Amino acid sequence: MTETQNSSSPSRRALIGWGGAGLALGAAAAGGAVAAAKAGNDVDPTAAEAGGAVEFHGAHQAGIATPVQDRLHFAAFDVKTDDRAEFVRMLKDWTEAARRMTAGKAVGEGAYGGLAEAPPDDTGEALGLKPSRLTLTIGFGPSLFERFGLAHRRPEALVDLPQFPGDNLDRTRTGGDLCIQACADDPQVAVHAIRNLARIGFGKVAIRWSQLGFGKTSSTTPDAQTPRNLMGFKDGTRNIAGTETDRLKKFVWVGDGDGPGWMEGGSYLVARRIRMNIETWDRTSLQEQEDVFGRDKGEGAPVGKAKERDKPFLKAMKPDAHVRLAHPDSNGGITILRRGYSFTDGSDGLGRLDAGLFFLAYQRDVRKGFIPLQRRLSAQDALNEYIQHVGSAVFAVPPGVRDKDDWWGRTLFSKEA
Amino acid sequence: MTETQNSSSPSRRALIGWGGAGLALGAAAAGGAVAAAKAGNDVDPTAAEAGGAVEFHGAHQAGIATPVQDRLHFAAFDVKTDDRAEFVRMLKDWTEAARRMTAGKAVGEGAYGGLAEAPPDDTGEALGLKPSRLTLTIGFGPSLFERFGLAHRRPEALVDLPQFPGDNLDRTRTGGDLCIQACADDPQVAVHAIRNLARIGFGKVAIRWSQLGFGKTSSTTPDAQTPRNLMGFKDGTRNIAGTETDRLKKFVWVGDGDGPGWMEGGSYLVARRIRMNIETWDRTSLQEQEDVFGRDKGEGAPVGKAKERDKPFLKAMKPDAHVRLAHPDSNGGITILRRGYSFTDGSDGLGRLDAGLFFLAYQRDVRKGFIPLQRRLSAQDALNEYIQHVGSAVFAVPPGVRDKDDWWGRTLFSKEA
Numbered sequence: 001m002t003e004t005q006n007s008s009s010p011s012r013r014a015l016i017g018w019g020g021a022g023l024a025l026g027a028a029a030a031g032g033a034v035a036a037a038k039a040g041n042d043v044d045p046t047a048a049e050a051g052g053a054v055e056f057h058g059a060h061q062a063g064i065a066t067p068v069q070d071r072l073h074f075a076a077f078d079v080k081t082d083d084r085a086e087f088v089r090m091l092k093d094w095t096e097a098a099r100r101m102t103a104g105k106a107v108g109e110g111a112y113g114g115l116a117e118a119p120p121d122d123t124g125e126a127l128g129l130k131p132s133r134l135t136l137t138i139g140f141g142p143s144l145f146e147r148f149g150l151a152h153r154r155p156e157a158l159v160d161l162p163q164f165p166g167d168n169l170d171r172t173r174t175g176g177d178l179c180i181q182a183c184a185d186d187p188q189v190a191v192h193a194i195r196n197l198a199r200i201g202f203g204k205v206a207i208r209w210s211q212l213g214f215g216k217t218s219s220t221t222p223d224a225q226t227p228r229n230l231m232g233f234k235d236g237t238r239n240i241a242g243t244e245t246d247r248l249k250k251f252v253w254v255g256d257g258d259g260p261g262w263m264e265g266g267s268y269l270v271a272r273r274i275r276m277n278i279e280t281w282d283r284t285s286l287q288e289q290e291d292v293f294g295r296d297k298g299e300g301a302p303v304g305k306a307k308e309r310d311k312p313f314l315k316a317m318k319p320d321a322h323v324r325l326a327h328p329d330s331n332g333g334i335t336i337l338r339r340g341y342s343f344t345d346g347s348d349g350l351g352r353l354d355a356g357l358f359f360l361a362y363q364r365d366v367r368k369g370f371i372p373l374q375r376r377l378s379a380q381d382a383l384n385e386y387i388q389h390v391g392s393a394v395f396a397v398p399p400g401v402r403d404k405d406d407w408w409g410r411t412l413f414s415k416e417a
Numbered sequence: 418m419t420e421t422q423n424s425s426s427p428s429r430r431a432l433i434g435w436g437g438a439g440l441a442l443g444a445a446a447a448g449g450a451v452a453a454a455k456a457g458n459d460v461d462p463t464a465a466e467a468g469g470a471v472e473f474h475g476a477h478q479a480g481i482a483t484p485v486q487d488r489l490h491f492a493a494f495d496v497k498t499d500d501r502a503e504f505v506r507m508l509k510d511w512t513e514a515a516r517r518m519t520a521g522k523a524v525g526e527g528a529y530g531g532l533a534e535a536p537p538d539d540t541g542e543a544l545g546l547k548p549s550r551l552t553l554t555i556g557f558g559p560s561l562f563e564r565f566g567l568a569h570r571r572p573e574a575l576v577d578l579p580q581f582p583g584d585n586l587d588r589t590r591t592g593g594d595l596c597i598q599a600c601a602d603d604p605q606v607a608v609h610a611i612r613n614l615a616r617i618g619f620g621k622v623a624i625r626w627s628q629l630g631f632g633k634t635s636s637t638t639p640d641a642q643t644p645r646n647l648m649g650f651k652d653g654t655r656n657i658a659g660t661e662t663d664r665l666k667k668f669v670w671v672g673d674g675d676g677p678g679w680m681e682g683g684s685y686l687v688a689r690r691i692r693m694n695i696e697t698w699d700r701t702s703l704q705e706q707e708d709v710f711g712r713d714k715g716e717g718a719p720v721g722k723a724k725e726r727d728k729p730f731l732k733a734m735k736p737d738a739h740v741r742l743a744h745p746d747s748n749g750g751i752t753i754l755r756r757g758y759s760f761t762d763g764s765d766g767l768g769r770l771d772a773g774l775f776f777l778a779y780q781r782d783v784r785k786g787f788i789p790l791q792r793r794l795s796a797q798d799a800l801n802e803y804i805q806h807v808g809s810a811v812f813a814v815p816p817g818v819r820d821k822d823d824w825w826g827r828t829l830f831s832k833e834a
Contacts, residue, residue, distance in 0.1 A: 071631075073761070075764075117702050117703075117704055118702055118703065119699060119700050119701055119702055119703070120649075120706070122649075123647075123648075123649050123695075123698075123699050124645065124648075124649025124650070124714055125645045125646065125647050125648070125649045126645075127645060127649065127715065128642065128645070172766060186632075187631040187632060188631065188632040188645075188759065191632075191647075191759075191761050191772070195699075195770060198770070199696070199699045199700075202696070202700075207764045207768045207769070208764075208768070209763060209764060210761075210770065211763060212629075212631065212761055212762070212763070214488075214604040214605065214608070214629065215603075215604060215605040215608075225545065228541065228542045228543075228544060228545070228605075229542065230540075230542050230608075231540075231541075231542070232537075232539075232540050232541025232542045232544065233541070278540075278612065279615075279616070279619070281540075282536060282540050282612075282616045283536050283616075283619075284536055285534050285535055286534075286535065286536070287534055289537070297541055297544075298544065342542075342605065342608075344490070344608050344627075344629055345629070345762060345763065346626060346627050346628060346629070346762065347492075347624045347625075347626060347627050349589060351495075351623030351624050351625070352624070353611075353612060353615070353624065353627065355608070355612075
């Protein structure tokens with residue numbers, strides 16, 4: 001079967017046959033599904049723009065350098081089993097499900113006919129939807145390495161994040177033994193993917209916390225406009241583009257010699273739930289808002305410049321301006337790949353929106369990326385008056401799944417690695 | 418100014434000038450904004466399909482018969498002022514803001530130049546985004562009529578909903594003096610609208626609860642596929658289409674003689690947060706799932722039929738099948754207009770997704786619509802094993818804003834009405 005390399009954009013409907021209670025569609029549709037999959041191994045270069053599929057296999061996991069999709073569903077899981085073999089089996093099952101879902105297919109083989117007495121292999125709410133550029137990216141948290149005899153394999157770079165000034169972390173939104181980042185242009189496709197992985201993992205893992213992101217706040221596409229965050233500003237203009245191979249190699253991918261070997265081609269992910277004091281911000285003058293960021297609000301240009309992507313003149317900004325403090329030139333070149341999303345999770349019981357930025361950043365080494373950057377920002381950033389970090393997690397994101405025989409975590413769990 | 422009738426789909430960017438801190442854009446952009454608005458009063462009939470604007474004015478409020486947009490942000494507010502004049506002033510300010518935002522413009526006049534020392538009139542996160550078919554629909558809850566000397570104007574049809582069997586209502590997700598339903602194809606546009614209305618209402622109203630809906634579960638477009646809910650099923654296939662003038666008149670719009678006069682052209686909205694026991698459902702056999710709904714899962718066809726929209730043969734279904742119980746033929750013709758959205762709000766602390774359906778239904782009279790229907794469903798529906806109603810509210814939705822001099826609630830608050 002070449003179906004796993006199919007990057008065209010079939011409707012999920014076309015690939016799936018359900019055994020209808022009153023219909024004899026099952027067998028016919030199942031046959032059709034296989035035929036469609038077999039015929040579908042021509043790569044359509046426009047697929048990514050047409051709600052199509054993103055290639056699941058590769059040296060790196062998709063969902064990092066991939067052009068940022070519109071929506072996010074992120075879940076952190078706790079492990080519930082002590083049986084290493086059972087956990088590895090789940091990782092293999094997850095990989096196969098991820099391979100299928102990112103290709104726009106339902107979980108399980110196409111044929112549902114004759115299985116009416118069993119729970120469906122797929123929960124069904126994504127039937128008929130396009131692949132929607134779904135990517136699924138797995139990460140392993142520090143606490144996973146306290147299990148399964150993995151302690152000696154924990155990367156030195158996978159440090160527990162320190163407590164930063166101003167942190168007000170909610171334990172129920174912090175940590176996790178592993179994570180899945182699901183990004184897609186259709187939120188139903190992202191939610192469907194997390195849900196089906198949780199279902200497959202039932203008894204082995206349980207969701208610790210999850211986060212829906214409704215709007216992207218970063219771009220990994222060169223020259224694209226940076227989307228606005230909920231403060232109304234463009235932030236992270238100099239983000240690494242997915243096409244910038246050199247910067248990705250330098251700042252994002254774990255390289256040969258970085259150690260350990262099983263992480264080569266992987267990356268480290270920091271996730272932070274950053275609540276914005278929206279109501280306070282909204283009553284702040286335009287001048288103050290622009291001073292805080294060091295940009296103008298309309299265009300997003302750095303102070304004194306005309307365009308968003310003009311090179312900033314940092315000394316023209318206030319000393320505690322966000323752009324000035326976060327800029328690589330102020331930090332000995334520290335650069336991270338940002339992939340965060342805006343969230344709005346109802347209100348907080350005090351009539352205020354519970355909204356902000358779910359910050360996601362990938363880097364080659366957290367000790368040379370997020371940690372020194374956030375030490376500086378948490379101590380000095382003018383923005384701190386309007387935000388609070390309320391959730392936090394860090395994950396080692398292993399390299400990509402090479403081919404259809406490979407699986408998530410093989411380099412960590414296999415003896416050969 | 419004819420800008421309020423502009424239904425073309427300009428970028429928000431084109432209409433807005435910000436006074437940049439380091440730029441002299443203010444005045445020029447402000448002039449440009451007025452010019453663009455004045456030139457923009459040709460109606461583009463394709464706008465609605467191209468991320469364009471939906472007409473705000475009309476006999477009925479938009480957002481009811483309007484083809485269902487992709488995303489929802491819904492907010493219920495409590496009133497915080499006892500000053501009727503102040504509240505009416507806020508309704509007028511809200512109307513003007515809604516008129517502008519639904520046309521794809523920022524709140525406030527186009528000119529932000531020279532106001533750097535004041536909070537911006539608009540929070541800015543929708544700058545550069547399209548109107549995205551934004552509709553804003555206001556409703557008045559029963560408790561509003563305990564204020565401002567309105568008791569004698571409360572419609573008889575605006576009853577408090579009874580407690581139904583199985584209800585497990587969370588007070589913090591129930592009720593509200595008024596509500597705003599924001600629907601748009603871009604969630605950032607819907608969130609922006611609610612936030613800016615909340616900001617304008619500061620001190621007069623406060624958000625009691627709010628709900629983000631990420632995927633539509635109904636269609637008000639004739640012959641369109643019904644989107645799937647999070648159970649993976651199509652439900653509400655026979656929904657009223659926005660073009661079915663006769664059924665809208667019969668079942669949705671408050672008519673002459675229904676009383677009170679100020680509600681003529683309006684409707685009544687029932688909102689229910691329905692939590693789904695996702696994990697239990699996902700371990701239920703396909704046969705059971707299809708029996709519960711009375712449809713097959715793949716196509717959505719009623720039991721024994723081939724296509725979603727085939728007329729169901731109710732007696733072929735189990736007596737407690739959802740479709741059978743909810744069908745107008747089983748209920749003396751009861752018909753409601755459904756406009757619900759799927760939600761996923763993280764997890765519940767027990768490793769389960771907090772997900773389900775945010776049910777929204779419009780009807781001419783709640784006593785002849787949702788209440789008798791839900792009495793029957795809550796007592797008998799097989800689906801009850803897998804769902805729970807955890808939030809509830811009912812609102813009188815006044816008629817549309819007629820023109821640029823009219824405002825939300827005028828028919829209720831004006832002496833002349």
